[in-house]
Every structure is written in C-alpha cells, then in structure tokens.
Amino acid sequence: MADDRPFLIFGAPRIEQAEIDEVSAVLASGWLGTGPRVAAFENAFARYKGRDGAHVAAVNSCTAALHLALLASGVGPGDEVITTPLTFCATVNAILHAGATPVLADVDPVTMNIDPAAVATAITPRTKAILPVHFAGRACDMTALAALVQHHGLMLIEDCAHAIETEYRGQRAGTFGDFGCFSFYVTKNVITGEGGMVLARDEKSIARIKMLALHGMSKDAWHRFGDAGYKHYFVVECGFKYNMTDIQAAIGLHQLARVEANWLRRQELWQQYQTAFATLPIGCPAEPEADTRHAYHLYTLLIDESRAGLSRDAFLDAMTACRIGVGVHYLSIPEHPYYQQRFGWRPEQWPNAMRIGRQTVSLPLSPKLEDADVRRIIDAVVRCVHG
Secondary structure (H helix, E strand, O other): OOOOOOOEOOOOOOOOHHHHHHHHHHHHHOOOOOOHHHHHHHHHHHHHOOOOHHHEEEEOOHHHHHHHHHHHOOOOOOOEEEEOOOOOHHHHHHHHHOOOEEEEOOEOOOOOOEOHHHHHHHOOOOEEEEEOEOHHHOOOOHHHHHHHHHHHOOEEEEEOOOOOOOEEOOEEOOOOOOEEEEEOEOOOOOOOEOOEEEEEOOHHHHHHHHHHOEOOEOOOHHHHHOOOOOOOOOEOOOOOEOEOOHHHHHHHHHHHHOHHHHHHHHHHHHHHHHHHHOOOOOEOOOOOOOOEEOOOOOEEEEOOHHHHOOOHHHHHHHHHHOOEOOEOOOOOHHHOHHHHHHHOOOHHHOHHHHHHHHHEEEEOOOOOOOHHHHHHHHHHHHHHHHO
C-alpha cells in the first residue's frame, strides 16, 4: 500500500513571517540589488563572528566565496591547494577556477574531517594553501592544521559551508585562517536562498574581494546610484558577477537573528537520533569532541551492507518510499568521472573517504521539523534496517 503522507523535504528551511515581511519591504523600496540590507547583513554576520564589518564580504554563494578567497590569497597557476576528498564538488572546482591544482588528503575515519597527518605527507614545494572543510559542522583539528600552515608558510582558507556556529577551543570557525567561507544555501543553517560570505583577517583583502565580486569595478551599484548622487566607476581588474542582493540579505538578517534558537533545536534532534539509533547495526556520528561546538548541520548514518543487511542505496530507496527526503554527503570526489578523467584519480587512493562516501546517508535535521516528523523519521529508519 502506497504511503500517502506528505513528503518530508530534506533540508527544508524554517521561514517565518519576519523574513517574508522584510522581503516585501525590499520589493516595495525599489532597491533590489546590492544595497543597505546587504551592508546590514554583513555587519550582523561580522558581529556574530566577533569581527568588524570591514572584514566581511557578502557574495552570491560559498563557491564564489571560495574562489575569491583563493584569488585574494595569491593562488594561481602552478600552485597546489590541499583539500579533502569528502566534500561537495564546489570546494575542488573553486581551486580549479583559480587556476591551481587540487591535491587530496584523506579524512579521519571517525571525525570525517581532513586528517592533518595526511595533509603533512601531501605538502610539496608547490603547495600554496590548505583548504579544510568543517564537515557536517564538526570542527577540524585546527591546532594541527595551523601548525602545518605556520611551519610551511602556507595560506589557510576554511570552508565553513557547514559550520556557521562551529567553534574549536573557544574560537569560531572561519577565524583561524586567512579566510573563512560560508554558505547560505537553502539547506544550510542560515539561509538566503543562495548566498555566501567571506571573512578575512584584514580590510585590504576584503576590499579586493568586494571589487572582484562586482566585475572588478571600483564602486558598487549602491554607491553609484544612491541618493548622494551618481558616482563614476573604473574597472581596475577583470572581476566576476558574485554580489549578493538585498532580497537575499533580507532573508538572512532574520535567519541570523534566530541562529542560536535554531541551533538548539537541531541539537535536540541530533540527540534524539543518537539515542534512537544507538543499538541498530548502522554507524552513527561520533559525539562532538571536548572543547568544541558542533554546528549540527548534517546527521549522517553509515550503512554497511555486511552489518545492516541492506545496501546504502537500498536504504535510500526505502526511506524515499516512506516519503522521507534523504541526502548523500558525499560521494568522495574521486568517484566522479570528471576528476577521474582529468587527474587520473581513483577512489581507492583515499580509502577512508571512499568507504564513507559509499555508505553515508544524511537524515533531515531542519529546525522546521515537528516532533511528529522526527518520530516518523526514526520509525522509518528502524523499519528499513529491521525489514
């Protein structure tokens, strides 16, 4: 008998009336592009991260943030950038867009974050930067990575797409490196629909990033067309079209205002899952390490067919049949044909990432979920595993 219950969309965001009203106000204002709400969102995000507003730049995606951070780091052709094979393709693609060569270092099998020991063996005279990803919201070992950066004179660019609330030993993710790059995609912990942010150590880097994000022009649209009068612009570099709009920022302002309340709800859901699945023949995420703060962006199960009695893909199909949206975060980068053809990579070269990528399933973890939704998800997982 077909399940006729509503489909639970994976990663559906919690949108409240405040966001709707703010977007309506933007539409009524006539200022839809990059303007005062983008500036307000930048300042609010900087305050949340304990930084000055001059150290952040809002852009249209985390992919754009990574690309611009790499360029501002001086990364280019002939350089190598070390990153993780367990990430979304955007991390590697941004390195390629900068003209550099990505080098993969395997992940720790427990944390699923890049292994500093593997990074150390991957460093060559051509290495320019290390680009760690705080996977699922769990902080990377920033002590070890920072030591490698200092010893070898490298740039450090943090991919914080999953890690807005993440902390490591009392310090916020994105503030360890030369740059921190954040995502506000629709499934993230703070959403603007599409959007990203760059956090930098110095104002000069942010000024260049803002210029590169809007065609390489010396003045952005707000300053050119504002009520202070028309301002001439000059193109000083060949830039990109990476700017955030006020419509996006209008959503982000209220999302960011509720970030801590939403974090508490996701923490509650995480713990309910951990308790419910503890005795099942599947792999649950490790608990957060001491003196860290997990962002609880993803809740990932590992489905080992030899233990669970069904394959990961069979589990995905079974959950979908239960009308529950699930995700795969991620197939390892070397599984994808493009990178195999371009670099000759094979998944077996990074065995931890390969195994995780072939077994992982992400369950819904949105603060939008009601208690009844969570019970339904838990019941479905138990039924799928026990048949």
